[in-house]
Amino acid sequence: MSELRKDLISKKWIITGTQSEKEFFEALNLKTKQEVGECFFCEGNEAQTLPEIYSIRKYDTRPNMPGWQVRVVPSKSAVFKIEGEMGKVGHGIYDLMNNIGAHELIVESPQHIKNICELSIEQILLVFKIYQTRIRDLNNDERLKYVLIFKNQRPKSIFRYGHTHSQLAALPLTPKAIKDELLSARDYFDYKERCLFCDIIRQEQRDKKRIIEENPDYIAFVPFATKVPFEITIMPKNHNADYCSENESSLRNFAQIMKVSLCKIASVLNDPPLNYILHTIPYLRPRQGYWKTIRDDYHWHIEIYPQISEITGFEWGSGFHIQPLLPEICAKILREAK
Amino acid sequence: MSELRKDLISKKWIITGTQSEKEFFEALNLKTKQEVGECFFCEGNEAQTLPEIYSIRKYDTRPNMPGWQVRVVPSKSAVFKIEGEMGKVGHGIYDLMNNIGAHELIVESPQHIKNICELSIEQILLVFKIYQTRIRDLNNDERLKYVLIFKNQRPKSIFRYGHTHSQLAALPLTPKAIKDELLSARDYFDYKERCLFCDIIRQEQRDKKRIIEENPDYIAFVPFATKVPFEITIMPKNHNADYCSENESSLRNFAQIMKVSLCKIASVLNDPPLNYILHTIPYLRPRQGYWKTIRDDYHWHIEIYPQISEITGFEWGSGFHIQPLLPEICAKILREAK
Numbered sequence: 001m002s003e004l005r006k007d008l009i010s011k012k013w014i015i016t017g018t019q020s021e022k023e024f025f026e027a028l029n030l031k032t033k034q035e036v037g038e039c040f041f042c043e044g045n046e047a048q049t050l051p052e053i054y055s056i057r058k059y060d061t062r063p064n065m066p067g068w069q070v071r072v073v074p075s076k077s078a079v080f081k082i083e084g085e086m087g088k089v090g091h092g093i094y095d096l097m098n099n100i101g102a103h104e105l106i107v108e109s110p111q112h113i114k115n116i117c118e119l120s121i122e123q124i125l126l127v128f129k130i131y132q133t134r135i136r137d138l139n140n141d142e143r144l145k146y147v148l149i150f151k152n153q154r155p156k157s158i159f160r161y162g163h164t165h166s167q168l169a170a171l172p173l174t175p176k177a178i179k180d181e182l183l184s185a186r187d188y189f190d191y192k193e194r195c196l197f198c199d200i201i202r203q204e205q206r207d208k209k210r211i212i213e214e215n216p217d218y219i220a221f222v223p224f225a226t227k228v229p230f231e232i233t234i235m236p237k238n239h240n241a242d243y244c245s246e247n248e249s250s251l252r253n254f255a256q257i258m259k260v261s262l263c264k265i266a267s268v269l270n271d272p273p274l275n276y277i278l279h280t281i282p283y284l285r286p287r288q289g290y291w292k293t294i295r296d297d298y299h300w301h302i303e304i305y306p307q308i309s310e311i312t313g314f315e316w317g318s319g320f321h322i323q324p325l326l327p328e329i330c331a332k333i334l335r336e337a338k
Numbered sequence: 339m340s341e342l343r344k345d346l347i348s349k350k351w352i353i354t355g356t357q358s359e360k361e362f363f364e365a366l367n368l369k370t371k372q373e374v375g376e377c378f379f380c381e382g383n384e385a386q387t388l389p390e391i392y393s394i395r396k397y398d399t400r401p402n403m404p405g406w407q408v409r410v411v412p413s414k415s416a417v418f419k420i421e422g423e424m425g426k427v428g429h430g431i432y433d434l435m436n437n438i439g440a441h442e443l444i445v446e447s448p449q450h451i452k453n454i455c456e457l458s459i460e461q462i463l464l465v466f467k468i469y470q471t472r473i474r475d476l477n478n479d480e481r482l483k484y485v486l487i488f489k490n491q492r493p494k495s496i497f498r499y500g501h502t503h504s505q506l507a508a509l510p511l512t513p514k515a516i517k518d519e520l521l522s523a524r525d526y527f528d529y530k531e532r533c534l535f536c537d538i539i540r541q542e543q544r545d546k547k548r549i550i551e552e553n554p555d556y557i558a559f560v561p562f563a564t565k566v567p568f569e570i571t572i573m574p575k576n577h578n579a580d581y582c583s584e585n586e587s588s589l590r591n592f593a594q595i596m597k598v599s600l601c602k603i604a605s606v607l608n609d610p611p612l613n614y615i616l617h618t619i620p621y622l623r624p625r626q627g628y629w630k631t632i633r634d635d636y637h638w639h640i641e642i643y644p645q646i647s648e649i650t651g652f653e654w655g656s657g658f659h660i661q662p663l664l665p666e667i668c669a670k671i672l673r674e675a676k
Contacts, residue, residue, distance in 0.1 A: 005563035008522070008534060009523075010519065011518070011522055012563070013563070014563045014565060014660070017662075017663075018660065019662035021663065024567070024662055024663045079660055092545070093538065094541065148658070150656070169658075175657045175658040178656065179657075180348060180349070181348065185347075199431050200347075207430065224343055224345070225350070225351070227345075227350075229362070308366060318486055318488070318516065318615060319513045319517075319518070320350070320351065320352070320353075320513040321350065322353050322354075323353070324354070324357035325354070325355075325359065326355040333359070
């Protein structure tokens with residue numbers, strides 16, 4: 001029943017029809033109630049999830065049993081489905097397609113921990129390696145064009161799913177915001193013959209006012225024009241378009257800087273809900289000659305959005321954001337935080 | 339201190355620096371507290387706002403005194419300022435400019451009414467005429483490029499500003515989401531030699547499944563690909579790019595269909611917070627030859643976004659929206675609502 005539809009005016013794809021009328025209104029009412037019950041992400045409750053897709057576990061333990069360190073399971077309320085045909089069709093002037101894809105949950109700890117920054121660097125490293133493993137594995141499905149990896153962190157959620165986890169959505173298209181970035185990066189490279197993101201890193205290092213943390217491989221900073229207060233972007237300092245090509249030593253430094261950045265947000269803003277989104281290159285399919293210069297143009301990075309202000313329809317209806325606190329002040333506060 | 343900054347990656351402008359660190363954290367903490375006090379928008383409390391810019395009032399009453407029907411005042415927490423120079427400058431690779439512009443509040447009723455749909459059609463008509471008056475008046479300031487008119491309606495707000503009002507932001511630039519629309523519309527016209535929006539109206543009239551209400555001049559429907567549940571778009575049925583060129587008879591029909599649409603949302607969703615945003619053409623300045631075909635390509639409209647689901651950083655970080663309930667179901671529920 002669910003499908004992907006394109007808005008002709010904004011050129012954005014959306015997914016719809018994932019819930020029936022009854023499910024939708026039940027979920028709406030549930031929001032205000034406390035959901036009681038055991039956490040199905042905790043070790044020992046493996047039977048409460050769908051069978052695992054992948055895990056890192058002790059060599060003598062079996063799938064779907066205790067003994068794992070990180071575990072990947074399909075989402076029960078899967079927004080995308082791996083079976084079926086692409087079914088790209090038009091309806092009059094409109095475009096739609098079936099919601100082919102994958103929706104997976106990456107459970108980041110066997111313990112009921114609610115903020116990824118409380119995990120050890122070695123544990124976070126395992127999570128970041130699994131991101132690579134899953135992106136590489138899904139590359140075998142030629143129908144897929146992009147893998148979005150993101151986190152909705154709700155440390156204070158009374159719901160069971162406060163348990164720290166990331167989500168993976170493998171899509172049959174590249175989302176508009178990512179495509180806009182790829183095009184921006186290409187335009188900039190065409191004009192300057194330099195990577196836009198490398199130039200941003202150099203500018204931040206010159207200005208020094210928005211940097212929060214640096215290590216040999218990564219830089220964490222508050223962008224010059226942020227959408228929300230205390231937004232952080234982390235980029236590899238060496239030019240690299242593809243998250244999957246980072247080696248273990250680099251990923252360990254990525255885990256270190258993520259841990260520090262997320263701990264600082266938790267400390268300054270009293271452990272707020274937040275999102276992070278990994279921005280890397282799309283799968284390079286034969287029909288995407290369009291992106292043939294992408295490894296020169298683009299530069300992978302991660303964007304972290306604390307949710308402390310209300311995001312209104314106005315903001316994405318207009319594409320115009322009001323972020324009251326100067327990025328330099330946000331950066332100073334984060335830099336000085338423990 | 340506040341300024342407009344451009345994000346080089348997304349090409350979006352944002353405004354920042356409107357609050358000091360102290361003001362920001364005070365406002366953050368205030369959110370959870372009840373703000374007591376008289377409503378400064380109510381008749382009789384005129385002295386509590388800044389001096390009025392414009393009003394419709396009884397002929398024998400003086401400005402800033404009782405006797406008005408609709409009243410326009412500058413925002414006290416003005417995000418934009420009308421004084422000063424444009425000051426477009428670069429900072430290294432970054433672009434910024436002063437926050438030249440206007441931020442006005444249109445108080446829609448002398449009574450403490452919280453939802454515009456409770457006003458009479460004649461009163462709503464006055465509000466919509468004032469939108470035109472203000473857009474025309476601000477056109478005299480050559481520095482301004484676009485006027486965004488929008489509403490953040492909070493019928494259940496415990497804050498004083500629950501009192502029904504709209505906001506006007508006159509900007510020295512055209513916001514990215516509007517620019518994207520203008521470009522989409524131009525591409526479509528170049529390709530088909532027809533207006534995209536006129537084609538959408540014809541498609542909706544053929545499908546019939548997403549229409550909520552029609553009158554001689556306007557159509558209200560749930561778009562084919564909505565960002566949020568129960569989103570409504572209203573368009574004039576006759577091609578017209580410019581909101582300001584609608585005559586009084588047409589605006590009365592616009593007031594009628596807005597009242598019905600907003601009442602239906604209030605009825606179905608228990609009077610939720612919502613936003614609406616008017617999308618019309620930018621000011622056509624000498625340097626904007628860019629938009630010379632705009633009166634053929636574009637079609638003004640209004641978008642209404644009820645706020646019942648959480649909008650996360652994920653959604654505009656990725657540009658990918660998940661709207662669980664099929665637009666056809668939303669439309670059916672709204673159509674049948676009283």
